[in-house]
Amino acid sequence: xxxxxxxxxxxxxxxxxxxxxxxxxxxxxxxxxxxxxxxxxxxxxxxxxxxxxxxxxxxxxxxxxxxxxxxxxxxxxxxxxxxxxxxxxxxxxxxxxxxxxxxxxxxxxxxxxxxxxxxxxxxxxxxxxxxxxxxxxxxxxxxxxxxxxxxxxxxxxxxxxxxxxxxxx
Amino acid sequence: xxxxxxxxxxxxxxxxxxxxxxxxxxxxxxxxxxxxxxxxxxxxxxxxxxxxxxxxxxxxxxxxxxxxxxxxxxxxxxxxxxxxxxxxxxxxxxxxxxxxxxxxxxxxxxxxxxxxxxxxxxxxxxxxxxxxxxxxxxxxxxxxxxxxxxxxxxxxxxxxxxxxxxxxxx
Numbered sequence: 001x002x003x004x005x006x007x008x009x010x011x012x013x014x015x016x017x018x019x020x021x022x023x024x025x026x027x028x029x030x031x032x033x034x035x036x037x038x039x040x041x042x043x044x045x046x047x048x049x050x051x052x053x054x055x056x057x058x059x060x061x062x063x064x065x066x067x068x069x070x071x072x073x074x075x076x077x078x079x080x081x082x083x084x085x086x087x088x089x090x091x092x093x094x095x096x097x098x099x100x101x102x103x104x105x106x107x108x109x110x111x112x113x114x115x116x117x118x119x120x121x122x123x124x125x126x127x128x129x130x131x132x133x134x135x136x137x138x139x140x141x142x143x144x145x146x147x148x149x150x151x152x153x154x155x156x157x158x159x160x161x162x163x164x165x166x167x168x169x
Numbered sequence: 170x171x172x173x174x175x176x177x178x179x180x181x182x183x184x185x186x187x188x189x190x191x192x193x194x195x196x197x198x199x200x201x202x203x204x205x206x207x208x209x210x211x212x213x214x215x216x217x218x219x220x221x222x223x224x225x226x227x228x229x230x231x232x233x234x235x236x237x238x239x240x241x242x243x244x245x246x247x248x249x250x251x252x253x254x255x256x257x258x259x260x261x262x263x264x265x266x267x268x269x270x271x272x273x274x275x276x277x278x279x280x281x282x283x284x285x286x287x288x289x290x291x292x293x294x295x296x297x298x299x300x301x302x303x304x305x306x307x308x309x310x311x312x313x314x315x316x317x318x319x320x321x322x323x324x325x326x327x328x329x330x331x332x333x334x335x336x337x338x339x
Contacts, residue, residue, distance in 0.1 A: 006287070013280065066230035098217050098260060100234040122261035123217055 019166045021154055028136070029129050035060075035140045036128035039096060040093055043105060048093060051144070057167045058105035058140040059160075062120070062131050064099045064122040070135040073153035074111035077137075080160040081115040089142075095120050097134050141167050201211050204242035210239050213266045214256055223266060306330060 013084045028034060031139030035058070050058065061077055063070040077092065084090035096104045101119065110115055120126050121143050129138060132151070139148040211225035218231045225236075235256075242252045256264050268274040310326040 009283070009287075017274065064231065066234060098231060100238050119259065121259060122257075123263070124261070159272055 009140070019158065026130055028131060028151070029138070029146055031146050031149055033146050035138065035146050038125045038128055040095065040116070040118045040125065041055060041121070042116045043096075043101070043108075044116075046116060046119075048088075048116060053091050054144050055089070055142050057090045057147075057164055059090065059164070060095060060138045060140065061127060062097050062127075062129070062134050063138045064093050064097045064134050066099065066135045072108075072137060074113060076154055076157045076160055078111065078113050078115065079157045080164065083157075083161065084164070089168065091157050092116070094118070097126050097131070100122040100140075112116050125169055139163055139167070154159070200238055200244075206243055207236055207239050210243070210252050211236055213249070213253060215266060217263060219262060225282050 035050060037049070037051045038123075039050075042048065059072075059077075060078075063074070077094075081092040090117035094108075094113065094115060096117060096119045099119065104117075104119070107113075129136075135150075135153050136145055137148075137150040137154070139150075141147040147167055150163075154160050206232055208225040212223050212234070214224040215222070216224055216227055216229070216232045218236055219227045219229050222232075224232050224239075238255075242255065247255075253265065262268055262274070268277055270278060306326055306329060309329045310322055313325050313329065314320055314322055
């Protein structure tokens with residue numbers, strides 16, 4: 001009986017350890033996987049549920065005001081948003097990762113970002129997408145599947161458009 | 170003369186009582202928190218960006234912003250617990266240096282103790298068995314020494330032990 005308890009405890013402990021290690025080694029959500037659903041409440045108080053946005057291409061950009069490498073792409077993302085605005089089937093969502101609100105709002109103002117942005121409360125969205133840092137961008141096709149993952153900043157507006165355009169056909 | 174002394178004594182007590190009550194009210198709100206006050210809260214928090222570095226020792230821009238938030242909240246009169254609750258609501262449980270004692274988190278508190286207790290028990294049992302087997306081994310060594318007095322007592326014990334082990338593994 002004692003032996004069963006001892007081995008049982010050891011196996012449970014090893015399983016927990018294994019699951020933890022597996023999760024930490026998993027890396028980001030990959031292209032072709034269904035995009036994890038989430039709810040984002042923007043800084044303006046609007047609510048966005050990813051599952052409600054099916055039928056649209058959704059661009060999810062993780063950023064933070066303290067992130068220097070997020071700054072160069074901020075204007076390009078806004079320009080891309082503006083260029084698709086009239087179509088209505090490309091949604092941009094900015095997810096502010098581990099940030100403080102006054103600095104985040106100042107950042108959005110500095111770079112003239114007008115598409116919806118909100119805090120990643122309890123870091124639940126970044127954990128669902130298993131991001132490793134910021135900036136990271138996930139582009140989701142109209143079926144709710146991850147079509148593209150960008151680690152690090154976009155280099156230009158043309159790069160962003162070249163990824164989104166094929167998803168609209 | 171005595172009356173004057175009593176008046177002065179009464180006044181002194183009144184002043185002391187007033188002095189004791191005023192700072193208590195003033196300290197609770199409005200006073201500028203020092204770096205030590207901020208760090209006392211910061212050391213209980215970890216920023217998810219810089220893993221394994223407590224907030225009071227972390228030099229990144231993100232951590233600086235967080236310390237700024239702690240400063241602002243302390244200035245507004247928030248307590249340590251209120252500030253920690255705010256950070257948990259914003260960034261999740263993992264910002265806490267000590268995870269809350271609930272659900273799966275209990276493992277973090279129980280596993281080290283259980284491992285220590287289990288290890289101690291195994292060690293105790295191992296030493297106990299060793300101790301018990303020592304006189305028997307000595308006896309057996311003595312026996313083989315009686316058979317062959319030229320043998321060294323320690324070598325004899327080692328050989329007996331090896332014989333016993335190889336016999337046991339078969």
